Amino acid sequence: MTRQARAATLKDVAEAAEVSISTVSRVFSSPGRISPETSRRVREVARRLRFTPNVMARSLITGTSPNIGLVVPDISNPYMTSLLKAAQKVSRLHSTGVFVADTDDSADIERQVCEQLAQQSRGVILCAPRMSTSHIREISRIVPIVLVNRVVDGIPSFSTDSRAAMRELLDDLVDQGHRRIAYLPGPAGSWANKQRARTVVDRARALGIDLVRLDPTTGMHADGVAAAGKVLELDVTAVMAFDDVLAAGLVEGLRRLGRSVPDDVSVTGHDDILSELVHPGLTTVTGQSARIGQLAVARLLDASGSDEAVGVKAVVVRRSSTGRPRSHPA
Amino acid sequence: MTRQARAATLKDVAEAAEVSISTVSRVFSSPGRISPETSRRVREVARRLRFTPNVMARSLITGTSPNIGLVVPDISNPYMTSLLKAAQKVSRLHSTGVFVADTDDSADIERQVCEQLAQQSRGVILCAPRMSTSHIREISRIVPIVLVNRVVDGIPSFSTDSRAAMRELLDDLVDQGHRRIAYLPGPAGSWANKQRARTVVDRARALGIDLVRLDPTTGMHADGVAAAGKVLELDVTAVMAFDDVLAAGLVEGLRRLGRSVPDDVSVTGHDDILSELVHPGLTTVTGQSARIGQLAVARLLDASGSDEAVGVKAVVVRRSSTGRPRSHPA
DNA sequence: ATAATCTGTGCAAACCTTTGCCAAAGGATG
DNA sequence: CATCCTTTGGCAAAGGTTTGCACAGATTAT
Structure with a gap:
């Protein structure tokens, strides 16, 4: 790692262009303030010297940072x-x-x-x-x-804001004939998880179908895999997962238990981010x-x-x- | 976004602790220089004032940044x-x-x-x-x-350095009976791609088996999917992909064409980073x-x-x- | 006793920029 | 010709820190 050469400063440019430091500064920071002629000359010199304003010094005085x-x-x-x-x-x-x-x-x-x-x-x-x-x-x-x-x-x-979309997803499932559906939660304390769970629960109640809430998870793929057993036990025909990662895990878990998606169980995700990697392609909701x-x-x-x-x-x-x-x- | 309160400076601490600015500075930057007693007092005050050294000012003078x-x-x-x-x-x-x-x-x-x-x-x-x-x-x-x-x-x-590992992977394939194997390249100009291609080609030659090199890709999942047709056409029984992303794409592409992995074609990846998400689990090499x-x-x-x-x-x-x-x- | 050495602390310069204020020069107006 | 305004550019302070140098007091050696 060779020592980098010292960078040119305002002072260097000012000397080379034969103007004061403040003039050079103003060429860059308050454009209208300097005559076109001077401005041109200064810019020329600055370019030649590869001058770039020192971020630290600027931040120090302006009190903001880039x-x-x-x-x-x-x-x-x-x-x-x-x-x-x-x-x-x-x-x-x-x-x-x-x-x-x-x-x-x-x-x-x-x-x-x-x-x-x-x-x-x-x-x-x-x-x-x-x-x-x-x-x-x-x-x-x-x-x-x-x-x-x-x-x-x-x-x-x-x-x-996936509330409307999740209701739509749930409606879809019901239209397809699902009557007993599970929600696979994300991390216990997560704000988004609460939102999604509530949205789904409320809608299910309005539609008059069974919605069972699985145990909270940490949101890892492995949690999805692990949830497969419980899903079968509960005898639901569809699972709405907190997100795509959990959904993908669940699909894998079901496969390991010899079940197939969507023939045995339908699965939905959230975020639309793993779509291309898992098979079958996940029905999901865009995370934006x-x-x-x-x-x-x-x-x-x-x-x-x-x-x-x-x-x-x-x-x-x-x-x-x-x-x-x-x-x-x- | 409310205006943040002005942060305490060295000066503030110095005044409150009734020492000079440099003393305060040294308490933090050159520990041994200050007497334990003074040091303790200064630290105490600094903590009370929630003093944190200004990064910009420090960087400006030291010429380095954190x-x-x-x-x-x-x-x-x-x-x-x-x-x-x-x-x-x-x-x-x-x-x-x-x-x-x-x-x-x-x-x-x-x-x-x-x-x-x-x-x-x-x-x-x-x-x-x-x-x-x-x-x-x-x-x-x-x-x-x-x-x-x-x-x-x-x-x-x-x-x-996956050269030895890739040779091992190739040897495995040959041991299993594969005699005609393809390499699915990553991005054309990539340094790593050249390395891996060369390693595989050399080893194949040494082993006296057929190694065909597929067309260069951009390294996207979709390229892997698209390569499936060509793979079948070439009549190879195994494909070593540049990385897991391509390998996963290829697995998906083969599935779409009604072939299964590894029964119809064996596939290997590189990086060990998608392992949990794809099915079947990828035989691969750790990317470290x-x-x-x-x-x-x-x-x-x-x-x-x-x-x-x-x-x-x-x-x-x-x-x-x-x-x-x-x-x-x- | 004095000289030499150490220790602990302070002063002030330096890092590079931005910006308020002032001065000079030139032009317009009366 | 005097006054005023505008334009352009310079001076110097400020921002918060680090650090070389100096100095005072205490400790040790002679």
Whole structure:
């Protein structure tokens, strides 16, 4: 690792262009203020010297920084990957760097990481499904935050609003003849999990069908696999899973027990993120993670936005993991 | 987004503790220099005032920054996700932030992003399989870099060394009776792809069996699906894919054509990263991405490391996507 | 006793930028 | 010709930290 050459500073440019430091600074930061002629000359010199303004010095004096943070419980979840990718793309267009912090779902780490990021970021996109509301408020005092898939009063947020889509999914299943359906929950304390469970339970009650709630899981693929036995035991013909990861696990678990999807059991997911990898293709609901990533960055970069909670409508994607139950052939 | 309160500075602490600014600074940065008594008092005050040193100011004067960058062509590839997760974990232990930049495999963006990151990072972990060597050298003049899965003379790097493992995989296939095997390549210009192709071709020649090389792909799942037709046409009994993503695609493509794995065709992957999601479980080779992530961060954080290229040995993972060909029943 | 050495602390410069304020020059207006 | 305004550019302070140097007091050696 060779020592990098010292970068050119405003001073170097000023000397070479025979103007004062402030003039050079203004050429870049307040365009109208300097005559076209001077401006041209300065830019020319700056280019020749490969001058780029020192981010640290600028941040120090302006009190802001050209970065944002993304704090997530588990970056290996494809939903987050997709969100990150989109967030990063928008940020790049604004010459804004993106810090990523994976907290392994630990509240301590979340706090620690947010503090660390606070100084170097304009704000952080916080995805913390299980964190307590008070903890979130506390963090929002340290650094501006935008929440993802979580609604807290007075803090801007973007969430997938899949309520309508999940009702539609449930209606579909009922139309196909399913009368006894299970919900396979995600992580116990997760805000989104509560939302989804409630939506499904309410709809089932309205439709007058049986909906059984399986035991809470940690949201891992293995939990889905493990849930297969219980599913068969409960004698349901369809399972709506918290997300695609669990759904994929369940499909695998059922297969291991010699059952097939959708012939023996129909399975639905959430997020539409594993669609291409599993077989049969999952009937699911779009998670809109990319869109949410975009919006969150835009909100963070534009301080004038409101603090409201915006929901991004999910839509149903019908694939081949759902079908008529054996008891109701077409 | 409410305005954040002004953070306490060295000056605030110094006044409250009735010592000079430099004393406070030294309490934190050069421990031995200050008497235990003063040190204790200062720390006490600092804690009470919730003082945290201003990163920008510190970086400005020391000329280093507490961050590193990770530049990858596509963060949605699980190999990278896993590397990122590991890198991030190690970094956190060193209170080091991690910038992530997804370049969509564009050389322009790579360059741009590295320049942007240069000022705010101690160095960057660069994963750029297709970038030209000269371009890489150029970037290494702007900012210290560590390469991943790519070897360039004079630049430190960490790569999965799967040559022995891939030979073992091929030997396995031959032992099982396969005599005509295909290699499904990854992205055309990729350094790792060349390595793997060469390793397999050489070994096949040594063993005296047929090895046919399929057309280059872009490395997407869809390419794997699309390759299925060609595979059947070529009449091979086994396919070694560049990575798990392609392998999974191929399995899916074969299924769509009514063939089963491994009964009709055996398939192997690389990276061991999709193992749990696809069926049948992929016989593959560990990509060691987490290990490489760790090592790369450690190398970047410890300037005393050497510039050598280190290979991390991969190991074979036997699952159920390989087996005896129809023509050679057990 | 004095000189030499250590220890603990403070002063002030430096890092590089942004920006409020001021001055000079030139033009327009009366 | 005096006054005022506009345009352009410079000066210097500020932002929070690190660190070389100096200095005072205490401790040890001579």
